[in-house]
Amino acid sequence: MRPFFPPKFPHTPATDVAGEVVEVGKGVQNFKPGDKVVAYLTLANGGGLAEFVTASERLTVARPPEVSAAQGAGLPIAGLTALQALTQAAGLKLDGSGQKKNILITAASGGVGHYAVQLAKLGNTHVTATCGARNIEFIKSLGADEVLDYKTPEGAALNSPSGRKYDVAVHCAITGIPWSTFKPNLSANGKVINITPGPSTWAAIAQNTLTFSKKQLVPMFMSAKSENLDYLVKLVKEGKLKTVIDSKHPLSKAEDAWAKSIDGHATGKIIVEP
Template sequence: MKAIRIHEFGGPDVLKYEDIPEPQPGPNEIQVRVIAAGVNPVDWKIRRGGMKLPLPMTLGFDVAGIVNAVGSDDGGFHPGGSVYAKVAPPHGGYAEYTLVDVSHAALKPKSIGFVEAAAIPTAGLTAWQSLFDVAGLEKGQSVLIHGAAGGVGSFAVQFARWKGAHVIGTASAGNAEFLRSIGADEVIDYKTQQFEDVVHDVDVVLDTIGEDTFERSWGTLKPGGFLVTTVANVPEGAAKSHGVRAKHIMSQSSGKDLARIAAIVDERRIKPIVTTVFPLAEARRAQEMSENGHTRGKIVLRVAEEPKQSGSY
């Protein structure tokens, strides 16, 4: 099968489109024929050597595809079914076939195609787990979302709106209209406004930017509020000294959470925003675009043609 692999850490040059054997499922695994694979910043962070995973490795975490074979514990999945998942290393998503632990997979939302479904896992799970499992966002509360137009942010805006929260998002001016269209009540142009001058007493901040944005976020929270960040290290004692709570989330693969998200997608309450699709062989262009830091929604790799029937479920 074809896969995008790295044999060393480095720049985009280390990405290789090559032939490797199809992986065979172990006891708790399903083999998925990948139709589409989502692209995330973590993919190029790994490529650059930010996490020293064993090499060679196939990159990519997010897939949507069709179950091709199952292990001895099939977890209720059957060949021919349409699924989506966040795969766990050493398996990778930028490939024609991948292996998924049965607890990490869910049935693909029926109302969307494979390309849109592949946009969901990492960004959708991160937004969901940050807002609800970590920060406990409730109906009627307010949330400030930094990087609201990006992968995590565009899901977070929609989930927070779905929950019934008041949503404030930061983005550049060109994304203001877009953010309103997916549910933001207020949009702050981070290039011309200091968000801490205009946002006060929010219940939750979701920071996907870090550094200065993380530091300036403390003062926007109400006492006891929650600052959840996908990127910044939270210094010990910092939350307490600001009278709030804080956590650096490490999002988890979860078939259960993906099933809940699929249900909300199929109720047409949220939708993945896919702005660019590249063929698998052009993963390099996809990563270079993502590294730019200004993706609206998600970039997805098309690995195979969309099947006419979306599986047998």
């Protein structure tokens, strides 16, 4: 049986948790009671909306004193998704090496988007981001070079203010933006990484395959790895990445957190605490 331990956590509403280990299962070698940790919960482990949860050792990392439980709890799903989209799907090197890339990030003020902006700027990039009007200055503060209000004609068309074509677009918006809107804004070999692929995504991929298009639409499904989660935690510790917290809710009011999440207009992450 895989070793598990049940920590006591402040949590985000889904499968992201951070807190303190209170007990370890047989075979657990890297953690002991009292350790501060961040963990990603699989569906087999149940959700994080509980005072105590059971987590897998292989998807748990140490949380240093410089990283609060609330900061850590925002990282597993959103942070890992942003990291995977940029480094694996887009091939971006976050040490600043490599050829300069123009990157578009949609829904940049959301959970994945606000991490994606910060991570992209660690690389050799020019970042254009979309968000609502009220979050434009916020996204600029995260490092975006250009920000588009998605409700304006220019924003809806994804036109870069400087006229740049995008080498990569990380599509974080839940509401669909058609491939026909992305395509004219991409460079000759540009690609769109869709983190929430739907039927229209597969239809566009089929069309691109039939027409031998060099421009690509790439569906992405996050695969959690402890080394990547540890990397994100270290970036937070070093002050190179931050979890922006939209709001905090007590566990007894978890339904309020869910309602705010479903509304789709949170800035950063929504945190649930015991």
